[in-house]
Amino acid sequence: MLKDSTAIKWSFVGPVLALLIAFNVFPLCWNIVLSFTDADLSGGDWQWVRGRWYGRIFSGAEAGPQYALFASALRTTALFTILAVAIELLFGFILALALKDRFRGKTAVLTVLLVPMMLSPAVIGLFWSHILNGNHGILNQLLHGLGLPQPQWLTDPGWKFAAMLMVDVWMWTPFMMLISLAGLNAIPPHLYEAAEIDRASRWTVFRRITLPLCAPLLMLAVLLRATDALKQFDLVMSMTGPNDASTQTLSALLYQVMFQGGKVGLGSAYACVVLVVVIALATVFTRYLDWLAAKQGRA
Amino acid sequence: MIALRWLAIAGYLALAAAPLLWLGITSLQTQEQALATSAGAFTPTVEAYGRLGEAYAGSSSTFLDYLLSSVVIGVLSTVASVALGTCCAYGFSRFRIPGAKDWLFFILSTRFMPPLAVVAPVLIMYRQFDLPNTYLGLIALYTVFNLSLAVWLMKGFIDEIPKAFEEAALVDGYSRLQAFWRIIVPQARTGMAVTAVFCLISAWNEFGFAMTLNNKHGTTVPVYFAGLQGNINGVPWPQVAAGVLIFVVPIIVFTVLVRQHLLRGVTFGTIKQ
Secondary structure, three states: OOOOOHHHHHHHHHHHHHHHHHHHHHHHHHHHHHOOEOOEOOOOOOOEOOOHHHHHHHHHHHHOHHHHHHHHHHHHHHHHHHHHHHHHHHHHHHHHHHHOOOOOOHHHHHHHHHHHHHOOHHHHHHHHHHHOOOOOOHHHHHHHHOOOOOOOOOOOHHHHHHHHHHHHHHHHHHHHHHHHHHHHHOOOHHHHHHHHHOOOOHHHHHHHHHHHHHHHHHHHHHHHHHHHHOOOOHHHHHHOOOOOOOOOOHHHHHHHHHHHOOEHHHHHHHHHHHHHHHHHHHHHHHHHHHHHHHHHHHO | OHHHHHHHHHHHHHHHHHHHHHHHHHHOOOHHHHHOOOOOOOOOOOHHHHHOOOOOOOOOOOHHHHHHHHHHHHHHHHHHHHHHHHHHHHHHHHOOOOOHHHHHHHHHHHHHOOHHHHHHHHHHHHHHOOOOOOHHHHHHHHHHHHHHHHHHHHHHHHHOOOHHHHHHHHHOOOOHHHHHHHHHHHHOHHHHHHHHHHHHHHHHHOOHHHHHHOOOOOOOHHHHHHHHHOOOOOOOHHHHHHHHHHHHHHHHHHHHHOHHHHHHHHOOOOOOO
16 A cells, blocks of 8 residues: 555544544533533633532532432433333344344335434424323323323323333334344354254243344443433423423433523533543443454454 | 234334324314314314414524524535545545544544533633524534544445555556545445435434524524423424424435435444444
């Protein structure tokens, strides 16, 4: 291969890196600085407050009732992420098992199944709140017709969280299915043939062949989905609004503090804590990708 | 077992499609019909679609204004992301760049950033340049936001183009730029189209930045719906349904177009089929 000058190389990759530093790294650093100030949204004078916000965040309710919100949002986000990812993985994997073999119209079926995950949660979430409405919603009308109880999905605090989870599952199960399907299709058929010769039971085949060979891709799917679910904001906004105690995720709390309360300093401190979690997960994800690529390279 | 399989497929197919079907039905109803507590037969009307041309209380723009913003911002940011992403992906695919792997992982990790965590500094920065409430502000932000996707997807596609093609061209006296423009770009056309679709959808659907940075002008469609939600006269459901339908139809069309590349798109090109 011909030698390329350093200037040529960097003129290809440089602009992207520069933009990412300007629009991502720089705001992040600024965010850290802001978290030590009492800056507000109006952009007026501000002062250094050192670690005041962090102290209050970590002492929780003792520092005042409004600081207990962070712990609650953290719990909501964690619970939401874990439940959403687990349910979507389970449903998605089962669906992939059902869809594994060829059949007529498979492409069409797959395409219809995949549509929900391409839609905007902010927009489709609003329409879902029409479907889930306790009085005129079609879901409760159907439940009524079937003689089942009809929860007040969007007004009963015990159900709001479940309603949001349900819509997320509706949107993202196809994502898990898509990746599971790729994992299932990549299993060499001769393994199944060998198992058949050995008269292995269905369960053994599933446990010893299907599951372990799919696991790396499933892990990738879980990491991708988890980093996304952690950011949950759009569904919260469109279904219950940002200030609802039972569905307030970290992103929704950030919005409330920064844009409704105008407290940029405190909001930035929240953001920094969130970022530590996100960066940790992103690191796990990239390391995992790296490991996966190395493993596949060897195989 | 086979019956169970078909039950699972048919059941989920119904679950996936029913809300979208109901969306279409609601858009043809009147507000009274949409609020009826027992659904029944009704005469379809396109009244709700007409309402989209009116501005709702407390706003001076109509749905069409928001749609125009969405199209302009979506298209321009997509073009920029794909162009920049293709160049960068080519660089990482063909040159020896010190720390290439770390740079690539850095690019990918920017995607994990929650928008709400960087929005305050971005807003403060934008105010210095009068960028809030402009097309340019959101275009720049969406371009950068989609770069990670564009670079990773395009790198996958460019890696698949044999190096021999451009090496032959380089030996024939093409410059590196000529080889890139005349050999790689035509070869990578499918990849660029697929990448463009994913960037467009992601810009089209974005809500957090649009709501916080462009709350007065140059606002995109998802924010329009957030505005309807707070309507004092109650949410006009048929109008919402009509707007949502118009908003999601392009996405459905694009999803069908790139169906073979969906796996790649949603996993940043890390899984190929």
